[in-house]
Structures are given as C-alpha cells and as structure tokens.
Amino acid sequence: xxxxxxxxxxxxxxxxxxxxxxxxxxxxxxxxxxxxxxxxxxxxxxxxxxxxxx
Numbered sequence: 280x281x282x283x284x285x286x287x288x289x290x291x292x293x294x295x296x297x298x299x300x301x302x303x304x305x306x307x308x309x310x311x312x313x314x315x316x317x318x319x320x321x322x323x324x325x326x327x328x329x330x331x332x333x
Contacts, residue, residue: 283326289315296328 285293291314293299299319302309310324311317319327 282330283323285319285323285327287312287315287317287319289317291315293319293327295330295332297332299324299328 282294287293289312291298291312293312298313299310300313300316302311308321308325308328310319310321310328312319
C-alpha cells in the first residue's frame with residue numbers, strides 16, 4: 280500500500296498524524312496543517328491520520 284502525503288501551500292510536507300492538527304469542537308474531524316493552520320482536504324487528512332510512522 281502506498282503512503283499518502285500532502286504538500287501544504289506553506290511548504291510543509293504532511294505525511295503522519297503528528298503533522299496534522301485536529302480542529303476542536305467539531306463532530307466530524309476537520310484537519311489543519313500543524314505549521315500554518317491551512318485546512319487539509321478531509322479524505323487526504325483521514326488517510327494520513329491512520330498512517331504509522333514506522
């Protein structure tokens with residue numbers, strides 16, 4: 280299975296859950312870039328959030 284990665288507009292390379300920030304207080308997860316707070320597309324963020332860093 281291939282890894283899902285995302286290149287944020289701020290230049291951050293998002294590959295693992297620790298690269299994401301979950302927006303608090305929402306019923307469905309809204310993920311943002313940990314570095315700049317830019318929203319990440321939900322399908323991409325969900326895949327990344329389940330990836331193991333090893």
